[in-house]
Amino acid sequence: MASLPAPLSRALPNLLAQAETQKVGVESMKVAFVGLGVMGYPMARHLVGKGGHEVAVFNRTAEKSETWARENKGRKAATPREAAMGAEVVFMCVGNDDDVRSVVYGEDGILADLAPGAVLVDHTTASATLARELDEAARAKGCGFLDAPVSGGQAGAENGVLTVMVGGDEATFETVRPVLDSYSRMVGLMGPAGSGQLAKMMNQICIAGLVEGLSEALHFGQKAGLDLAKVVEVISKGAAGSWQMENRHKTMAEGRYDFGFAVEWMRKDLGICLDEARRNGATLPVTALVDQFYAEVETMGGRRWDTSSLLARLTR
Numbered sequence: 001m002a003s004l005p006a007p008l009s010r011a012l013p014n015l016l017a018q019a020e021t022q023k024v025g026v027e028s029m030k031v032a033f034v035g036l037g038v039m040g041y042p043m044a045r046h047l048v049g050k051g052g053h054e055v056a057v058f059n060r061t062a063e064k065s066e067t068w069a070r071e072n073k074g075r076k077a078a079t080p081r082e083a084a085m086g087a088e089v090v091f092m093c094v095g096n097d098d099d100v101r102s103v104v105y106g107e108d109g110i111l112a113d114l115a116p117g118a119v120l121v122d123h124t125t126a127s128a129t130l131a132r133e134l135d136e137a138a139r140a141k142g143c144g145f146l147d148a149p150v151s152g153g154q155a156g157a158e159n160g161v162l163t164v165m166v167g168g169d170e171a172t173f174e175t176v177r178p179v180l181d182s183y184s185r186m187v188g189l190m191g192p193a194g195s196g197q198l199a200k201m202m203n204q205i206c207i208a209g210l211v212e213g214l215s216e217a218l219h220f221g222q223k224a225g226l227d228l229a230k231v232v233e234v235i236s237k238g239a240a241g242s243w244q245m246e247n248r249h250k251t252m253a254e255g256r257y258d259f260g261f262a263v264e265w266m267r268k269d270l271g272i273c274l275d276e277a278r279r280n281g282a283t284l285p286v287t288a289l290v291d292q293f294y295a296e297v298e299t300m301g302g303r304r305w306d307t308s309s310l311l312a313r314l315t316r
Contacts (some may be wrong), residue, residue, distance in 0.1 A: 029179060032056045032083040032090040034110065035105050035124075038065045039150065040093035042157045043123070043183045047091075048072045050160060051182030058083040058103075079108040089176055093123040093150075096268060097130045104134065116142030119176055119308065123164075125204075125269050128194035128276060131167055135193035144172035147193060148180070149200035153260045161185040165203070168197035178310045201273045207307065208270060208290040210244050217310040218252055222315070228253050248308040257305035257312065264303045267294050 030050075033044035036059040047053045049072070056075040059065045065076040077083035080103040084090045090110055094100055100122060104110050112122060122131065122145075126273035138145035143227065146168035156162045160183040167174055173189045180187045190199045217240075221228050232249045235241065251259060272293040275283045296313045299313050303311070 013101065028052050028054060029088045030054045030056075030086055031179065032058070032077070032087040032110075033088065034058045034083055034092045035094040035099075036068055037093065038096075038154045039123070039157045040152075041068060042160075043091070043093065043162075044068065044074070045072050046160045046183035047179065048074060051179060053179065053182070054088075056083045056085075056087065079176050080104070080110045081108045081112045084110045084118075084263070085113050086115065087118060089119045089121060089179055091121045091123060095124070097126045100124050100126055100130060100134070104137070106267060110135060111141055111143075114138075114141055114143050115132055117144075119144035119146065119172055121148050121176060121180075123148050123150055125200055125272070126197060127272055128167075128197040128201075131194040131197050135168070144168070144175070145174060145193060146176060147196040149196055150184075151200065151203050164188070164200035165189060165190050165196045167193050167198070169193075197272075198276070201269075204266070204269045205273055205284065205287050206264070207244070209286050210242050211248075211307055211310050212286070212290045212293065213251065214242070214244050215252065215308075218249060219309055219314040222253070244308070252308045252311045255315070256306045256311070257302065257309035259308070260306045262304045263294050263297050263307060263309060266307045267291060267298070270294070 031047055031053050033040060033047065033055060036044060036057060044055055044057055047055050055072070056077050057065050057068050058077045058080050068074065069076040075097060092100060092103060105113070114120065120134065120143060122134060135145040148164050148166045148168050150162040150164050152162040162184045163186040164180055164184045166187065166189045168189070169192065170189060177187055189197050218228060221231055228249065232245060236245045248259070270287060273287055274284060274291065293310055293313060297309050300312060300316065302309050302312060
């Protein structure tokens with residue numbers, strides 16, 4: 001195969017990098033990000049570095065906004081309203097329903113100055129009821145809304161490979177999707193407003209059952225005197241295999257629970273699932289039981305342990 005001319009060869013890396021940026025960001029937009037926690041901080045960073053967008057940020061702890069703005073050449077805002085001024089898309093990633101309302105409504109809230117045609121995107125894992133409420137509030141302002149909870153944890157946020165489950169109308173979704181691609185490897189529209197949150201509930205229900213099953217299997221193997229590493233190497237390649245098994249079995253067996261998603265956050269999410277199930281008539285006996293198990297872990301001092309700590313209650 002003939003070699004490239006020297007000038008083109010030298011320029012190729014820059015051309016490829018430019019093509020990658022254009023593929024992800026399509027074109028630069030003015031955006032805002034409200035909530036710079038363990039997820040929001042790197043997500044906002046990817047909007048600048050990978051997406052090439054102009055980003056303003058707000059966080060309740062002002063020092064974190066200042067640090068982020070300095071590191072990423074962005075703009076820090078004193079209020080959610082100030083962050084949202086002039087933005088085409090405003091992202092939120094805060095704690096719960098009440099936290100979302102506190103940054104959206106009121107004199108200093110996002111909606112106070114959000115321009116008609118702009119889009120509000122909520123990455124918080126919250127209730128479907130709140131998502132529908134925010135959709136109505138945004139429409140009343142002539143704006144769009146998407147509920148877009150994420151999965152992938154802190155590592156997924158840091159590496160820009162989150163999975164995003166979106167609720168909203170298709171036109172709004174297609175407008176925002178290129179921006180979401182800045183920190184995602186999978187983005188899907190699940191249905192109208194609230195559907196993203198409902199999909200995230202399914203995700204958490206699956207994880208709760210998987211981790212409890214894995215915990216019981218590892219506990220059983222320990223009691224049986226088996227070499228857990230050898231067993232997992234085999235069964236992880238079969239029907240029992242899962243992300244949790246591949247990535248958490250070793251640390252669980254060692255009693256280390258300082259990775260990823262905290263128990264208190266999982267309990268918040270499972271509470272949302274159980275509340276929604278009471279509304280829609282779904283029966284979630286295993287989810288309810290695992291939530292009780294996580295409550296036991298909290299009483300053991302494991303409020304900030306990661307969700308794989310279900311094994312701890314079996315081995316205490």
